[in-house]
Amino acid sequence: MSEEVVRPRIRGFISLTAHPDGCAANVRSQVDVARAMAGEDAGGDGLRQVLVVGSSTGYGLASALCATFGYGAETLGVCLERPSEEDKAGSAGWYNLAEAHRLAAAEGRALDTINGDAFSHEVKQQVVDHLRERGAQLDLVVYSLASPVRQDPDSDTTWRSVLKPIGEAYTGKSIDLRRGQVVDAHIDPADADEIASTVRVMGGEDWRLWIESLRDGGVLADGARTVAFSYIGPEVSHAIYRHGTIGRAKEDLEASAADLRAELWASGGGAWVSINKAVVTQASAAIPGVPLYMSMLFDVMKAEGTHEGPIEQIARLYRDHLAPGMTPTIDEEGRIRLDDLEMRDGVQAEVSRRWAEVTSESLDDLTDFAGYQRYFEQLFGFSVDGIDYDAPTEIHRTLA
Numbered sequence: 001m002s003e004e005v006v007r008p009r010i011r012g013f014i015s016l017t018a019h020p021d022g023c024a025a026n027v028r029s030q031v032d033v034a035r036a037m038a039g040e041d042a043g044g045d046g047l048r049q050v051l052v053v054g055s056s057t058g059y060g061l062a063s064a065l066c067a068t069f070g071y072g073a074e075t076l077g078v079c080l081e082r083p084s085e086e087d088k089a090g091s092a093g094w095y096n097l098a099e100a101h102r103l104a105a106a107e108g109r110a111l112d113t114i115n116g117d118a119f120s121h122e123v124k125q126q127v128v129d130h131l132r133e134r135g136a137q138l139d140l141v142v143y144s145l146a147s148p149v150r151q152d153p154d155s156d157t158t159w160r161s162v163l164k165p166i167g168e169a170y171t172g173k174s175i176d177l178r179r180g181q182v183v184d185a186h187i188d189p190a191d192a193d194e195i196a197s198t199v200r201v202m203g204g205e206d207w208r209l210w211i212e213s214l215r216d217g218g219v220l221a222d223g224a225r226t227v228a229f230s231y232i233g234p235e236v237s238h239a240i241y242r243h244g245t246i247g248r249a250k251e252d253l254e255a256s257a258a259d260l261r262a263e264l265w266a267s268g269g270g271a272w273v274s275i276n277k278a279v280v281t282q283a284s285a286a287i288p289g290v291p292l293y294m295s296m297l298f299d300v301m302k303a304e305g306t307h308e309g310p311i312e313q314i315a316r317l318y319r320d321h322l323a324p325g326m327t328p329t330i331d332e333e334g335r336i337r338l339d340d341l342e343m344r345d346g347v348q349a350e351v352s353r354r355w356a357e358v359t360s361e362s363l364d365d366l367t368d369f370a371g372y373q374r375y376f377e378q379l380f381g382f383s384v385d386g387i388d389y390d391a392p393t394e395i396h397r398t399l400a
Contacts (some may be wrong), residue, residue, distance in 0.1 A: 002396050004089070004394070006389075013285035013382040015282075016091065017380065018092035018380040019095075019382055019393070020395060021381065022381025022384040024095065024099035025386060026096070026384060028099065028103070029311075030065050030311040034062075034070035037312070038070030038071055038315065038323075042072070045139075046325070047067070047139055049073060050063075050068075050142065051075075051138050051214070051243070052066075052067070052078070052144060053209075053256070054118065055077025055078060055097070055113065055144050056091075057282075057379070058144070058230050058279070059279075059313070060146075061097075061274065062313070063098060063142040063144060064142075065311065066317075067318070068104055068109050069107075069108075071177060071318065073139075074133065074136065075112070077113045077184075078118045079113065079115060081097065082094060084395055085210040089395040097154050097178070098397035099397075100400050108206070113399055114126050114207070119153060121213075121307075124210060126210070128213060132219060132311055137219060138219055138221055138224055140225050140322060141226040141227075142228075143206075143210060143227070146281070147201065148161050150200060150206070157200075157223055159200040161198040161201040161202050161245070161246070162198055163244070163245065163247050163286065163287055164187055164188065165187060165239050165240055165245075165384070166195060166244055166248065167189055168189055169186060169189055170186070170244070172185060172204045172289050173290055173355065174289045175237075177285065177373075180358055180360075180363065182292065190244070190245045192261070194245060195248055198249050199245075201249070202253070203250075203253055204256025205252070207226075207228055207256055207279065208217065208260065211226060211260055211271075220329065223267060223268040223270055224264060224267070226270075226272075227263070227272050229275070229337070230273050230341075231276060231278065232339060233278060233293075234343075234348055234351065234352070238286055244381055254273050254333070254334075257271045257272055258334065269380055272321075272328055272334065272335065274336040274338055275338060276313055276339060276343065277339045277342045278342060279313070285376060291372060295363075295369040296358070296366060296367045296368075297347070297351055298375075299366075299367055300350050300354075302371075306341045309375075316364075324362065328381075349390055354366040
């Protein structure tokens with residue numbers, strides 16, 4: 001036993017601590033949503049065996065929870081998280097998985113996790129070996145990696161992604177997360193090497209390598225489908241996101257989806273990129289302007305009753321596009337659009353109005369920045385209702 005009082009230690013968009021009980025409560029809440037949105041008797045052929053690459057937080061965690069608890073799939077997750085030890089706390093993602101594993105074991109559900117570098121050949125082979133031992137044929141592969149760094153699996157080269165505009169410098173409104181003030185952000189443009197490295201980290205190459213490895217390993221079922229996630233967002237973020245280095249990587253991701261779709265189509269399967277709504281993640285918090293935009297967006301969408309978090313988004317993805325018998329609805333570019341509610345004209349018009357007017361003095365009136373901060377703290381198990389943060393808690397949690 002190793003009990004401690006765990007306090008938040010948040011520095012900008014980084015948290016140095018995570019609360020096990022808060023993370024566990026978050027997972028239980030998400031499981032409730034997954035069950036409710038899937039409905040009774042969900043599941044069946046076409047969603048019995050699921051692999052989630054990047055399964056410990058955000059959209060990846062939601063994908064694993066929906067598959068396991070919403071549709072009764074046998075789910076294998078891959079992630080790279082810091083395990084807890086007898087005298088050392090684990091990461092938020094580790095605590096998320098510990099609770100998900102506990103719930104699955106208690107209900108007799110199949111949820112397994114391989115903790116390692118998903119970019120490596122070794123982990124891909126571990127997954128293939130695990131699936132072969134189980135006699136599993138994958139119906140669905142969800143690719144949800146969000147890493148700033150990728151080690152080339154065939155050399156000593158390390159690629160690092162950067163968050164920069166392309167062509168010319170970016171200057172625009174942002175928010176100082178520490179001080180809660182509206183500021184101007186300035187970012188110089190990326191050079192060619194930075195653009196190429198970002199594509200290598202966040203583009204579609206590794207997604208293609210995963211499908212190739214699974215196919216060559218004989219663990220893809222006939223009709224297997226795969227999905228990866230992306231974002232487009234509003235005009236105010238395009239210079240730094242969609243038209244920047246990250247956007248260039250996402251273009252590569254979408255091109256990879258087209259290649260994979262052509263490959264899997266022959267066996268009755270398919271591949272898609274799902275364009276999702278803006279949600280609070282550690283990665284999105286680092287993008288200048290995006291936390292300010294989300295603070296406005298959430299306020300507008302909450303008022304009209306259309307706000308969704310990662311679990312609601314992914315539950316809708318499964319229910320409307322990926323569930324047994326469902327064919328994904330796609331746009332003219334072949335993408336699933338889960339950002340449809342965010343990008344409605346009325347929502348974007350109101351956000352644009354607020355964006356033009358917001359200052360540090362009007363921040364509380366024009367945004368839900370307090371709500372944004374709460375969502376961010378909840379990523380690490382803090383600010384969760386019903387948790388006694390003054391009480392010691394067991395910091396060593398295992399994957400059951």
